Amino acid sequence: MSKTRKVPARYVALLIQHLEEQGIDCSPPLVEAGISPESLSHVDALLPSEQVVQVTRLLTEASRGQRDLGLRIGAKVSPAQLGDLGLALLTCPTAKEALKLCARYHALVTPWSRPSFRCTRDWWGGCMRCAGTPLMSCLTT
Known part of the structure; x- marks a missing residue:
């Protein structure tokens, strides 16, 4: 029996935010992957890794061929997105x-x-x- 790994939803939320800032409609990929926008809103929300892979693929296709999405999303990650760990990192x-x-x-x-x-x-x-x-x-x- 395999355990489904959970991945922080915050990274999907950042990808959606980035694409929506460019005027890209992210609703169809979310619906196809079975993810509600509400499930992405909590800082500690987790999604099954299979679902994250699926929606990331769909959102990448919706991005009109942007090949540097990982770099752009990485640049948007701030300590706040890491919750308590992010705050602790700021004290180092x-x-x-x-x-x-x-x-x-x-x-x-x-x-x-x-x-x-x-x-x-x-x-x-x-x-x-x-x-x-x-x-x-x-x-x-």
Whole structure:
């Protein structure tokens, strides 16, 4: 039996906000994916990952071929969208401390995600990993 992973709805909401700012109607993709706009409004709302993949595909098609949507949405993510974790990150004096905090408490934002952080003495200083994949390697020790 497989467990359905839940993904924060905030990222879908950001994608919709971005597309609607460009005059793109996001209602048809939401209806086709079975997502109500109300289900996206709460900061802690979660959606099944399959549903997020489906609506993201549909919204990307509706975007008229924009290939840089991920970068544009990433640029809109603010600490506030990470809830309590985002507020805690704002108190960190260094990027290194912020990454450590994020690795420790990221499950508050995405329950199935378990990133880790370890510091090394390589030229890049540190590495944040999620399921063994490096996410960031730009810190100095």
